[in-house]
Amino acid sequence: SQVFPRTPLDNICKLGEKGTLLERTQAILEDNQGVCGSSNKQFESKVHNPWTQKPICMPQTSSNQTYCVYTHKNHANGRGITFLTSPDVERTLANEPYFAQKFPPHVNNFSNPPYEVRNVPGRGNGLYATRQIELGEVIVAETPVGIFQSDAFPHDKALKYQYINAAFKSLPSETQEAFMKMAAMHGGKEDEITERIHTNSFHGEFAGLEHFMVFPQTAFMNHDCRPNGMYFFDPNTLIKSTHAARTILPGEELTINYISLLRLHKERQEHLLDVWGFKCTCDLCSASQGKIQISDFRIQQIRYIHDGLADWSASSYATIAMAEWLIELYEEEHLWASRPISYVFAALAYNGVGDAEKARAFAIKSLETGMINRGVNKEMGPGNNNDIADMQAIIKDPKSHWTWMARPPKV
Numbered sequence: 001s002q003v004f005p006r007t008p009l010d011n012i013c014k015l016g017e018k019g020t021l022l023e024r025t026q027a028i029l030e031d032n033q034g035v036c037g038s039s040n041k042q043f044e045s046k047v048h049n050p051w052t053q054k055p056i057c058m059p060q061t062s063s064n065q066t067y068c069v070y071t072h073k074n075h076a077n078g079r080g081i082t083f084l085t086s087p088d089v090e091r092t093l094a095n096e097p098y099f100a101q102k103f104p105p106h107v108n109n110f111s112n113p114p115y116e117v118r119n120v121p122g123r124g125n126g127l128y129a130t131r132q133i134e135l136g137e138v139i140v141a142e143t144p145v146g147i148f149q150s151d152a153f154p155h156d157k158a159l160k161y162q163y164i165n166a167a168f169k170s171l172p173s174e175t176q177e178a179f180m181k182m183a184a185m186h187g188g189k190e191d192e193i194t195e196r197i198h199t200n201s202f203h204g205e206f207a208g209l210e211h212f213m214v215f216p217q218t219a220f221m222n223h224d225c226r227p228n229g230m231y232f233f234d235p236n237t238l239i240k241s242t243h244a245a246r247t248i249l250p251g252e253e254l255t256i257n258y259i260s261l262l263r264l265h266k267e268r269q270e271h272l273l274d275v276w277g278f279k280c281t282c283d284l285c286s287a288s289q290g291k292i293q294i295s296d297f298r299i300q301q302i303r304y305i306h307d308g309l310a311d312w313s314a315s316s317y318a319t320i321a322m323a324e325w326l327i328e329l330y331e332e333e334h335l336w337a338s339r340p341i342s343y344v345f346a347a348l349a350y351n352g353v354g355d356a357e358k359a360r361a362f363a364i365k366s367l368e369t370g371m372i373n374r375g376v377n378k379e380m381g382p383g384n385n386n387d388i389a390d391m392q393a394i395i396k397d398p399k400s401h402w403t404w405m406a407r408p409p410k411v
């Protein structure tokens with residue numbers, strides 16, 4: 001992959017060191033031209049690869065940390081991307097192939113989508129299928145337009161808004177428009193850009209540090225505790241792809257999960273309220289107490305079976321019957337978006353007792369039903385984060401996989 005030279009820190013315009021807040025904000029909005037004063041003029045002609053404009057840095061804090069706006073205006077076929085992050089993180093970005101890659105035509109292409117935006121009282125906008133969407137079909141594939149290190153939101157609100165606005169204003173105007181179409185529903189305590197970041201961001205890690213990522217089209221999708229969409233963020237390409245987790249009929253709302261699907265009702269409600277700032281009104285959360293209790297009971301059983309099947313020690317309580325039961329529980333619970341996981345568990349469990357045929361059949365099924373949100377990603381799972389590779393290995397040669405006969409049948 002191509003490596004770009006990084007921007008040395010002293011080749012950066014440090015805003016906020018002088019002038020009033022108004023002057024500084026104005027300076028940022030004027031695209032950072034001549035705002036650093038004459039001492040920095042000597043740097044102005046230098047190259048800032050891979051960035052298309054000169055990085056803009058906050059004044060350093062007492063901890064000597066600074067955060068800067070780094071923008072690539074042409075990224076992903078002209079959509080643009082801006083980072084508000086630390087120079088340490090930026091150093092690692094410069095080694096990533098994000099800026100050299102060619103994007104497939106469906107990425108950031110929102111013409112002729114299989115959905116329309118509709119407004120539903122109580123939930124704001126959402127995406128609704130305008131035709132049948134098949135299992136696995138791509139619904140949205142897009143790159144983030146803004147990536148903000150979570151630590152880069154200082155308590156000094158004026159300073160925070162100044163730099164967040166500078167990041168926003170550095171994006172192409174069409175991308176700014178898409179950004180402003182996102183909902184601002186996080187309590188109204190922040191400015192309009194920050195409010196949108198808090199309402200719509202997904203978490204991601206860059207250089208091991210937490211960042212908020214903004215995907216304006218995916219952001220139209222409401223949360224559902226039993227969603228019909230599943231997504232995967234590929235850290236190597238920065239593409240977030242959302243796919244149908246089952247056949248979706250015309251008129252159905254397209255939904256994703258903002259949080260883990262295996263939390264109990266109360267845990268989900270609390271988390272969505274505390275972190276996302278809304279009370280979930282999805283079908284499951286709006287169901288009768290009886291239905292919610294049955295769902296919670298299934299989730300508890302799923303968690304128990306997961307723990308057993310993930311334990312490959314001699315004292316594990318896992319059985320093959322549990323693996324079969326797990327698949328039924330996922331079906332009954334309508335956990336389409338994570339259903340492939342149940343097949344992964346079953347494939348490994350059958351391989352563990354030396355049933356190659358069943359192991360292979362479930363491995364195939366896991367790949368057929370999606371595995372989208374597994375990708376090369378982490379999260380919980382049967383012991384490692386290489387589910388796809390594991391399933392492919394079992395399909396190819398079950399006996400060469402480490403689980404082969406690793407759990408002889410109990411007598």
Ligand SMILES: C[S@@+](CC[C@H](N)C(=O)[O-])C[C@H]1O[C@@H](n2cnc3c(N)ncnc32)[C@H](O)[C@@H]1O
Nearest residue numbers: 123124125183185219220222223278280281282
């Ligand atoms: C990422 S946005 C989703 C799109 C948004 N509805 C809009 O109008 O653009 C997240 C916001 O949508 C609303 N929302 C999403 N899922 C919801 C749900 N299950 N129940 C209630 N409100 C929901 C909440 O206001 C939340 O802050």
